[in-house]
Amino acid sequence: MTSSxxxxxxxxxxxxxxxxxxxxxxxxxxxxxxxxAGLLWRCVCKEVNTLYAYRCGGCGEQRLWTKDVTPTRYNGTLLEDLRSALAKWFNDRPRARRPAAISFRVTTVNDDGPARATWGVTACFTDSPDGKACKDVFERSFVADALVEIGAFDQPQTGDTLRVIIPPPLTPDRTTEYTYVIGEYAHEAARVLGEGWDSESGYIGAYGKLWGPGTPTLRVYVDHDDDLVVALDDDADPMRFTVDLPNGAPTRPDELRAAAADIAEIIRANYL
Ligand SMILES: [Zn+2]
Structure with missing residues (x-):
């Protein structure tokens, strides 16, 4: 699933x-x-796992702290601003143990009603089902600014949970929405198809062409209905075949390979 x-x-x-x-x-x-640093994760059972592992390779339990918890009413963009601010906070402090998530509590000590506190937050680590008190105080930081913005959109209620997943370091900010350009889908599909297949990227990777032994050149692109399709590169042929991406755009090599395998299957079934 593609997400921040x-x-x-x-x-x-x-x-x-x-x-x-x-x-x-x-x-x-x-x-x-x-x-x-948060580039590997340790399970409650102490087994060390890679970031790709959603389940522990040792005990088979799911990784802890993989989902945000927010009040039902919240604004996705403001939440992403908060996540970016938290990531920046920890990126700037590489000596601090990087938590998987930070949980904010609601304070009523301010005069203007309940607000999310920038202090007394809970740091959540993957080897512990209980959070740990975090000594960091986010006052006068981008984190504090983002909390104010969220509070202005949705006044916090006492007892509300706001727990935000912190991406690992080296994760590009959300401005990089897609990991792969379409040209890379075509390259990978050519690799799946194997011997004699080759490919090239179209303008800035917006589409890809591929060809193999005894086939006309094919094109992988996004059509006017926003579907990823495979078709003959020759515009005269109106036939095109949709590639399903049930989990959204691939973000990892194995997901790109799965999409490429689907493209290869469409080509084998319809053009070979
Ligand atoms: Zn485990």
Whole structure:
């Protein structure tokens, strides 16, 4: 599923690359550092897992703290502003153990009614079902600004939960909405189709062309109905086949490969 809380491949693969380069003794140090920085996650059972693992490889339990918890009325954009501010806060403090989520409580000490406190927040870690009191005070920070904006949109009620997932470091900010351009779908589909297949990206990656032994050139693009389709590159042929993306746009190599496998299957069924 594509969302701002999905771990980005850069975060997951940086550590995996360093691990391959490291000696055993270095791997232990790297593991500790990566757990601290949020580039790996430790389960309640103590097993260490990669960011791609939604379930623990040791005990099979789901990773803790993978979803935001908000009051029913909330504004998605303001929530993303808060998430960006929290990510920046921890990006600027790499020595601090990076939590998986931060939970804010509601205070009534202000004169102007209940408000979300910038102090006394709870840090949530993947190896503990209970949060830990966080010493950080977010006063006069982007986090505080974002909380004020959210409060202005939706006055907090006593007892409200606002728990926000913090993306791992090296996760691009949400301005990068899509991980792959369409040209990459075509490249990957050519790889799936194998021997003799080749591909090229169209203008700024907005579409991709691919061709193989004995086939006319095919095009992968988004049509006027906002569907991802496969068609002959020759505009004269009106036939096109929709590629289903039930989980949205791919954000990880394995998801891109799955979409490419679907494209390859459409090509095999209709053009070979
Ligand atoms: Zn476990």
């Amino acid at each position: 809380t999905t771990p980005h491949p850069v975060a997951a693969e940086t550590i995996s690359y360093l691990m391959k380069a490291a000696f055993l003794s270095e791997q232990r140090v790297l593991t500790d550092l990566a757990l601290h």
